Amino acid sequence: MDSPEAAPEIREAAETIRGCHHAVALVGAGLSAESGIPTYRGTDGIWTKFGEPTIDGWELFRRDPEQWWRDALDRKNRRSEFSTAIESAEPNAGHLALAELERMGRLQHIITQNIDNLHQRAGSVAVTEIHGNRTKARCLSCGERVPLEQVSLDRLPPLCAKCGGIMKNDTVMFGEPIPSDALRRCQVQANAADVFLVIGTSAVVYPAADFPVIAVRHGATLIEINPERTPLSALANIIIRGPAGESLKCIVDLLSA
Ligand code: OAD
Numbered sequence: 001m002d003s004p005e006a007a008p009e010i011r012e013a014a015e016t017i018r019g020c021h022h023a024v025a026l027v028g029a030g031l032s033a034e035s036g037i038p039t040y041r042g043t044d045g046i047w048t049k050f051g052e053p054t055i056d057g058w059e060l061f062r063r064d065p066e067q068w069w070r071d072a073l074d075r076k077n078r079r080s081e082f083s084t085a086i087e088s089a090e091p092n093a094g095h096l097a098l099a100e101l102e103r104m105g106r107l108q109h110i111i112t113q114n115i116d117n118l119h120q121r122a123g124s125v126a127v128t129e130i131h132g133n134r135t136k137a138r139c140l141s142c143g144e145r146v147p148l149e150q151v152s153l154d155r156l157p158p159l160c161a162k163c164g165g166i167m168k169n170d171t172v173m174f175g176e177p178i179p180s181d182a183l184r185r186c187q188v189q190a191n192a193a194d195v196f197l198v199i200g201t202s203a204v205v206y207p208a209a210d211f212p213v214i215a216v217r218h219g220a221t222l223i224e225i226n227p228e229r230t231p232l233s234a235l236a237n238i239i240i241r242g243p244a245g246e247s248l249k250c251i252v253d254l255l256s257a
Pocket residue numbers: 027028029030031033034039040041042045113114131172173174199200201202203204205225226227228230242243244245
């Protein structure tokens with residue numbers, strides 16, 4: 001069905017996606033805001049309210065993985081506002097629209113900074129989780145990623161069933177290098193994109209914020225969906241200043257018409 005009321009920038013975004021060969025989206029916490037998960041920065045951001053977490057997480061893990069796991073399991077028992085929100089969150093219209101775009105052959109890849117697993121639950125398949133996934137654990141030696149519930153916590157730190165290496169939670173900590181296979185996939189996607197969507201991210205965390213810049217350098221059209229201005233706004237060809245869920249749904253409706 002056509003949406004005669006769609007704003008011109010939404011129509012332009014839909015037409016650009018219709019005419020492109022390889023669309024890639026970089027996603028941030030703003031996409032999951034409509035699922036009730038607070039963002040990190042900005043007015044309602046959890047870090048704005050409670051301060052940023054310690055930046056030595058990776059250092060602490062490396063120094064004493066056993067103690068780190070004990071502390072992590074202890075924290076799990078003292079549920080925070082954030083963990084309660086993330087545990088009860090359901091995919092929203094934005095996640096569903098991105099999954100639909102992939103099914104329609106209009107979106108080739110999602111690079112997500114979100115750890116909430118909502119893309120997969122919405123049905124997206126071609127996803128690189130550059131900051132990991134909260135429902136998984138990862139081996140620091142061979143990179144194997146497995147669902148957390150399959151990891152035995154009888155012995156801490158847990159060891160990889162494949163190679164015996166130390167497992168950590170898959171979420172990337174401050175100071176921790178991004179797993180190299182994920183980084184490589186993002187670089188390939190940024191180079192291949194002729195349309196690059198930047199959705200719900202403040203675009204201040206690297207290397208994620210570099211991928212749209214790489215894509216633009218290769219000639220990609222940049223589409224930003226965010227109610228607020230970001231450092232990437234100056235580079236964007238099309239700017240949709242609205243919530244991601246509504247805007248993406250509208251784009252899907254136009255492309256289905
Ligand atoms: P931020 O909290 O930095 O930014 C959230 C962005 O979402 C802001 O630009 C908001 O304007 C925007 N926003 C809010 N509501 C929205 C909505 N309904 N629709 C669209 N946009 C909306 O989150 P990220 O950019 O994802 O990393 O933060 C990047 C990384 O910072 C996170 O992955 C996290 C943190 O370090 C790790 O934890 C490793």
